[in-house]
Amino acid sequence: MTVEVAVGMVLGVAQTLFAALQCKELKEFCSKFKYDSQLEALRGTVETIQKVLLDADSRQLELNNQGLDWVNKLKDAVYEADDLFDKFATVAQQHKRMPGSKISKKVHTFFSSENRLLFGFRTCKEIKEIRKKLDGVAKDHTQFGFSDVYRPVKRKEETWSYVREDSIIGRDADKEEIMGVLLRESDSSVDSVSFVSIVGIGGLGKTALAQLVYNDVRINDEFDLKLWVCVSDDFIMQEILCKMLKSATAQDHGDIGAEGVQNKVRHCIEGKKYFLILDDLWNESRDEWLKLRDFLQVGARGSRVVVTTRSKRVAGAIGDYPMFRLSGLSDDDSWHLFKRVAFNRGSREIDDDLVDLGKNIVKECANVPLAIRVVGSMLYGQEKSRWKSFQRIGLSKMVQGEESIIKILKFSYSYLEPQLKSCFIYCALFPKDYEIEKELLIRLWSAQGYLEPINDMQNTEDVGEEYFSILLQRCFFQDVIRRSDGEIYSCKMHDLIHDLAQEIAGKESYLMEDTSKSPFDRKSRHLAISVRRPLVLSPSDTFSKLSGLRTLLRHRWLVYESQVSTIIANCRRLRVLDLHSLRIKALPSTIKNLLHLRYLDLSHNKDLETLPESISRLYNLQVLNLRCCFSLEELPKDLRELVNLKHLDIIACFDLGHMPIGMDRMTGLRTLTRFVLGPESSKKGQTGQLRDLVPLINLRGTLEVIFEVGYTYDSMNSEEEAYLSNKEHIKALTIQENALWHHYKIVDERLLERLEPHRDLIEMTIFGYKGVTLPRWAATLATTLPRLVSICMRHFHDLQHLPAMNQLQHLKTLVLTDMPNVELMESDNNVALSFPSLVDLTLKKCPRLESFPRCPRVKTFDLLRLNEALTFCEQRDDEANATTPAASSFSASSSSGDNDNNSAGVDVFDLLRLTTDNLELIKSLFGESIRSIGELNLRNMKVESLSSVEEEYLRKYAFSIRSLRFNSCRNLKSLSGGGIEHLTNLACLNIWKCPNLELEEDEGFPWKDLHALSVLELESLPQLIDLPKGIQYLTSLQSLSIQDCEDMKTHPEWPHCPKSLRTLSINYCPELKSLPEAILPSLTRLRISLSNGLKERYDELNGTDFSKISHIPDLSLEF
CATH class of the missing domain: 3.80.10.10 (Ribonuclease Inhibitor)
Structure with missing residues (x-):
C-alpha cells in the first residue's frame, strides 16, 4: 500500500488544525489564562507534522505494516487535536462576542471567578496531553524515511486543458457500424423492440460511443422518442423506469411509487418508436433482464435498445442480439487524443523532447481513451522534468487491462496538490453514476475545512469553485450539466475514477451500499449510507463505533425518528449531518451539543413544525437546509446568533409566517431563498422587517419575497430605501402576495418601486399587483433589466398597459396571466427583430388585450381566454410616437436566421405545441404563418x-x-x-x-x-x-x-x-x-x-x- 492511500485525507485535517492554531481569538483567549506558551509549542509540533505529511505524500514511498501503523497513529492524533482546537477556537470566538448576546452571557457566566481557574487548568491539561501525544508519534518519523524539511504547497495555474464531451476521437467507424445495425429493418416477427450491446473494458469509451450514436441526427429522424438511462451497479427495475421517465419528460417526478412509475413510463413509450440507451449494465441474471425486456415491448415496431457493458455474460443474458466488441484506439488516434489534451492547441511548435516522451507515455496507456485523457490532462503545462519523472515511475511495467488503467489513475491522483486530494477522496461518499451537485459538493468541502483561501479577499466558495474546476479539467469529473445561464450545475465521476476514490479512501471515507457488511469501523470519519430497506442500528454497539464520525450522509436510508437522538448523542464530532426526508416531527434540543457542526440538512421533512431554540447555539453552522419543510411555522427567534451561517434554504416552507428579528445582522448570508412578511412584520420590534434585506448584499442565486395576509406596508415612509437593487448576485427573483385569494391586495406601485432588483437579474416572477401603472423600473425593462431570460407576471387585476418587452434580447419565456384590464403591450419599433429569443409564450385570461408585439421565433403558444380582436403587430416608423401600435400581419422578418423557406420575408412557425380555446382567434392571429403543429390542445x-x-x-x-x-x-x-x-x-x-x-x-x-x-x-x-x-x-x-x-x-x-x-x-x-x-x-x-x-x-x-x-x-x- 502506498503512502498517499494512508495520508491523502488527513492532509486537509492538518491544514484546518494549523489554521485553528492561528486563530486570533484563540490566541487572545489563551493569553488570558496564561497558557499561550503551551499553544506556541503545540503550533510548532503541528507545523512539523504538517511538513512530514507533505513529505510523505510527495515521495510516494512503500511502507511495511509498522510504517502504516505509525501513519494511522499520526492520523488519529491529528484528528483528535483538530477536534480539540476547533472546540477551543469556537469557545474563544463566542467569548469575544458582544456582551449583549445571549450566548455571550452564558459564556461569561461560565467564565465567572469560581469557574475561571478550573477551566484554565483543564484546558492547559488538555493542550499538554495532545501535544505529548503528537510529539510521541511525530518523533519517530525519521525511522520511515520522512523529512520535516519545508516543502511549500503551490497552487497550480488557472489555465488548463479541458476536453469537451463532444471531442471524441477515433470512433467514427465504430459509430457507423452500430448505426447500420440500428437503422436496418428488424427481421424479428415477434418482438417490437430489438437490442444491440456494446462490450468492452472500463475506460475504452463505451459511453462516449453511445453518446455519439444517441446524438446523431439520423436517430432524431428515425425515432419518435429518445431516452438515456445509466444503470450502473444495481439492476432494479423500478429505478431504471424512474430514470427512463426523467429522461423522457425532463422532470423529476419524486416518489410516486412502483405503479405510478410504470404507468407514466408506459404512457411515454407505448405505441411510439423509441430509442433507449441502457448505459453501464452489470446484471447477469437473465430472469431479471426478461422482466424489463417484456415491459419494453410496448413500443412500436422498430424500437431499439442499446446496452453498454463490461461483461460478455451480460450481453449474453440479453439474448441472441447483435454484440459489438469495442477495442482500444489505434496508435494514431491515441496520439491524436493525447496531443489534444496534453499540448496547447494554439501552439504551433511543440518541443521534440516532449513529443518523444509523450509517445512513449501513450504506448503505456494501452490505447485506452480514459487513461490517455487523464494522463494528458495531468501533464498539460508541466515542466519537461515532470514528464520524465512520470515516465520513470513505472509505466513501463504496466500490462493491458483495467488494472493498468487504475495504476495510471493512481499516478494522476498522486500529482494532485494535497488539499485537492482531500476533496477528491471525499467524493467516494457518492454512489456510482450519482449526479453530484456542484454547490452541494463545495459546501461539504467547506464544512470539512478543506478550502483554504489565499488571502482575506478570497472566500471559501471561490476556493471551492477553483478546486472543482481543477478536478474537472484533470478529468476526475465528467458529464457536466449546465444551467440556462451557463453555470455548472452538476457532474458525475467515471466508474473507474469512482473505484479509485473508494480504494484510496478505504473505511475512512466510506459509502455503505450493502447491508450485509457493517461499515461501522472506528476508522470511519466520513460515512454515507445508500440502502433500500431499514437499517437497524444498535445504540449499545453500533453508535459507540461512530464517535469519531465527521460526516453522516444518507442517499437512501430509512432512519427512525427515535434514532436521531442516538446519533446526536454518540456522534459529537460531526461536521456534516444529513437528516433529509425522514418525516421528523421534532428535532431534539440536544442538537446544540454538536459543537463542530457546519452542515445540517433537514429538507423534505414535511411534518416538521418547529425547530428547537437550541439550534441557535450551533455557532459554527454554515448551511441550514429546510427546503420543502411544508409545515414549518417559524424559525428560531435567535437565528441571528448563527453568525457563521452562509446558506439558509427555506424554499417551499409554505406555513412559515414571518422572519425572526435580527436578519439584518446576518450579513454573511450568501443564500436566503425565501423572505416572508406576515402581519407582525408590519410592526417594528416583533418580527423581521422588509428593510432587513438591505444589508444582505452577499445574497445570490434565488430569492422569494412573500407577503402574507395581514401585512401592511407604510408607503408614506420616505426614509425607506430600495431593498434589492444592491444584490447583484441574485439571478432569480419572485415577488408574491399570498393575500390574493382573500381579496386583499398588498403590492402597490410604491412598494414595487422599492423592490427594484439589480440589472443583472435573469428570471423575474411577480404574483399579484394592485397598481394601475407600473413603477419606473418595471415600465422600462429593456433598460433596467436587460439580461432577463424569463418573465412571469400573474394577477395584475388593475394594470392597463404592459411595458415594452419585445426589445429584451435574451428573453426566452414569457407568461402573462390574469390581467383583466390590460389593453396592450407597448412595443419598440427601433429593434431589428421583435422578441428575438422568445420561444415560449403564454397569454391567459387577458380579455381586453387588443394588441401584442410580434414574436416570430416562438415554438410553444398557450393562448386562452383572450380578446377575439387581439392582433400581433408591429409599429411603423411613422407611428413611433403613437400610444397604440398599428396592426399588421407576420411579415417583417423570418422566424429563424437559417430558414431557407422564408425568402419572402414572411414569419413561419413550426410549433411544438399549441394550446387554445379559440381556433378562430388563432386563424386571425397567424393567417398562413403556421407551418406545422406537433401537439394541438383544444381547451x-x-x-x-x-x-x-x-x-x-x-x-x-x-x-x-x-x-x-x-x-x-x-x-x-x-x-x-x-x-x-x-x-x-x-x-x-x-x-x-x-x-x-x-x-x-x-x-x-x-x-x-x-x-x-x-x-x-x-x-x-x-x-x-x-x-x-x-x-x-x-x-x-x-x-x-x-x-x-x-x-x-x-x-x-x-x-x-x-x-x-x-x-x-x-x-x-x-x-x-x-x-x-x-x-x-x-x-x-x-x-x-x-x-x-x-x-x-x-x-x-x-x-x-x-x-x-x-x-x-x-x-x-x-x-
Whole structure:
C-alpha cells in the first residue's frame, strides 16, 4: 500500500488544525489564562507534522505494516487535536462576542471567578496531553524515511486543458457500424423492440460511443422518442423506469411509487418508436433482464435498445442480439487524443523532447481513451522534468487491462496538490453514476475545512469553485450539466475514477451500499449510507463505533425518528449531518451539543413544525437546509446568533409566517431563498422587517419575497430605501402576495418601486399587483433589466398597459396571466427583430388585450381566454410616437436566421405545441404563418360540434399533428365532421372532461382513418356507456385508458376491442363487469383500480377468472 492511500485525507485535517492554531481569538483567549506558551509549542509540533505529511505524500514511498501503523497513529492524533482546537477556537470566538448576546452571557457566566481557574487548568491539561501525544508519534518519523524539511504547497495555474464531451476521437467507424445495425429493418416477427450491446473494458469509451450514436441526427429522424438511462451497479427495475421517465419528460417526478412509475413510463413509450440507451449494465441474471425486456415491448415496431457493458455474460443474458466488441484506439488516434489534451492547441511548435516522451507515455496507456485523457490532462503545462519523472515511475511495467488503467489513475491522483486530494477522496461518499451537485459538493468541502483561501479577499466558495474546476479539467469529473445561464450545475465521476476514490479512501471515507457488511469501523470519519430497506442500528454497539464520525450522509436510508437522538448523542464530532426526508416531527434540543457542526440538512421533512431554540447555539453552522419543510411555522427567534451561517434554504416552507428579528445582522448570508412578511412584520420590534434585506448584499442565486395576509406596508415612509437593487448576485427573483385569494391586495406601485432588483437579474416572477401603472423600473425593462431570460407576471387585476418587452434580447419565456384590464403591450419599433429569443409564450385570461408585439421565433403558444380582436403587430416608423401600435400581419422578418423557406420575408412557425380555446382567434392571429403543429390542445371550447375552422386546421396540419387533446369542452356533443379523418399520423388522442360527448353514438367519427393511433385516453366522460364500435379499426392501438366513466357497461365480450392492444388501464368504472377476453393473452400490462364491478371475476384471491389475467407481466389490481 502506498503512502498517499494512508495520508491523502488527513492532509486537509492538518491544514484546518494549523489554521485553528492561528486563530486570533484563540490566541487572545489563551493569553488570558496564561497558557499561550503551551499553544506556541503545540503550533510548532503541528507545523512539523504538517511538513512530514507533505513529505510523505510527495515521495510516494512503500511502507511495511509498522510504517502504516505509525501513519494511522499520526492520523488519529491529528484528528483528535483538530477536534480539540476547533472546540477551543469556537469557545474563544463566542467569548469575544458582544456582551449583549445571549450566548455571550452564558459564556461569561461560565467564565465567572469560581469557574475561571478550573477551566484554565483543564484546558492547559488538555493542550499538554495532545501535544505529548503528537510529539510521541511525530518523533519517530525519521525511522520511515520522512523529512520535516519545508516543502511549500503551490497552487497550480488557472489555465488548463479541458476536453469537451463532444471531442471524441477515433470512433467514427465504430459509430457507423452500430448505426447500420440500428437503422436496418428488424427481421424479428415477434418482438417490437430489438437490442444491440456494446462490450468492452472500463475506460475504452463505451459511453462516449453511445453518446455519439444517441446524438446523431439520423436517430432524431428515425425515432419518435429518445431516452438515456445509466444503470450502473444495481439492476432494479423500478429505478431504471424512474430514470427512463426523467429522461423522457425532463422532470423529476419524486416518489410516486412502483405503479405510478410504470404507468407514466408506459404512457411515454407505448405505441411510439423509441430509442433507449441502457448505459453501464452489470446484471447477469437473465430472469431479471426478461422482466424489463417484456415491459419494453410496448413500443412500436422498430424500437431499439442499446446496452453498454463490461461483461460478455451480460450481453449474453440479453439474448441472441447483435454484440459489438469495442477495442482500444489505434496508435494514431491515441496520439491524436493525447496531443489534444496534453499540448496547447494554439501552439504551433511543440518541443521534440516532449513529443518523444509523450509517445512513449501513450504506448503505456494501452490505447485506452480514459487513461490517455487523464494522463494528458495531468501533464498539460508541466515542466519537461515532470514528464520524465512520470515516465520513470513505472509505466513501463504496466500490462493491458483495467488494472493498468487504475495504476495510471493512481499516478494522476498522486500529482494532485494535497488539499485537492482531500476533496477528491471525499467524493467516494457518492454512489456510482450519482449526479453530484456542484454547490452541494463545495459546501461539504467547506464544512470539512478543506478550502483554504489565499488571502482575506478570497472566500471559501471561490476556493471551492477553483478546486472543482481543477478536478474537472484533470478529468476526475465528467458529464457536466449546465444551467440556462451557463453555470455548472452538476457532474458525475467515471466508474473507474469512482473505484479509485473508494480504494484510496478505504473505511475512512466510506459509502455503505450493502447491508450485509457493517461499515461501522472506528476508522470511519466520513460515512454515507445508500440502502433500500431499514437499517437497524444498535445504540449499545453500533453508535459507540461512530464517535469519531465527521460526516453522516444518507442517499437512501430509512432512519427512525427515535434514532436521531442516538446519533446526536454518540456522534459529537460531526461536521456534516444529513437528516433529509425522514418525516421528523421534532428535532431534539440536544442538537446544540454538536459543537463542530457546519452542515445540517433537514429538507423534505414535511411534518416538521418547529425547530428547537437550541439550534441557535450551533455557532459554527454554515448551511441550514429546510427546503420543502411544508409545515414549518417559524424559525428560531435567535437565528441571528448563527453568525457563521452562509446558506439558509427555506424554499417551499409554505406555513412559515414571518422572519425572526435580527436578519439584518446576518450579513454573511450568501443564500436566503425565501423572505416572508406576515402581519407582525408590519410592526417594528416583533418580527423581521422588509428593510432587513438591505444589508444582505452577499445574497445570490434565488430569492422569494412573500407577503402574507395581514401585512401592511407604510408607503408614506420616505426614509425607506430600495431593498434589492444592491444584490447583484441574485439571478432569480419572485415577488408574491399570498393575500390574493382573500381579496386583499398588498403590492402597490410604491412598494414595487422599492423592490427594484439589480440589472443583472435573469428570471423575474411577480404574483399579484394592485397598481394601475407600473413603477419606473418595471415600465422600462429593456433598460433596467436587460439580461432577463424569463418573465412571469400573474394577477395584475388593475394594470392597463404592459411595458415594452419585445426589445429584451435574451428573453426566452414569457407568461402573462390574469390581467383583466390590460389593453396592450407597448412595443419598440427601433429593434431589428421583435422578441428575438422568445420561444415560449403564454397569454391567459387577458380579455381586453387588443394588441401584442410580434414574436416570430416562438415554438410553444398557450393562448386562452383572450380578446377575439387581439392582433400581433408591429409599429411603423411613422407611428413611433403613437400610444397604440398599428396592426399588421407576420411579415417583417423570418422566424429563424437559417430558414431557407422564408425568402419572402414572411414569419413561419413550426410549433411544438399549441394550446387554445379559440381556433378562430388563432386563424386571425397567424393567417398562413403556421407551418406545422406537433401537439394541438383544444381547451374550454364552447362549441357543441367541431366547426369548419377546426376541420380546416386539422386537415391543414394533419401531416404534423402527432397528439390531439380535447380538455374541458363542456358543451361538445360530437367529434364527427371536424377534420379528424385527416389525422392519419395521429399517435395520441386524449379526450378529458367533455360531459356531453357521446362517442359510442357518434357514427360519423372517423375511426377507420386513424391508422397510426397507438394511445387512446378517455377520461371523465359520463355519457360513455359502451366502447365505440369504431375502435375495432384502430389496428395500431397499443394502449387504452378509461378513467372516471361511472356508467360504462361494455358488452361482456368487448367485441370491438382491437387485437393489437398491449396495455389496458381502467380506473373508477364501477359498472364495468368484464374484460375483453379475446385480447387478454396478448396484454403485457393491466391496471384496474376503484372498479368494484370487476372484483368478482378478477380478484387475485377469490376471482373466478383471475387465471385469465395472472400471466400478465405488469399487473396491478386495487379494487
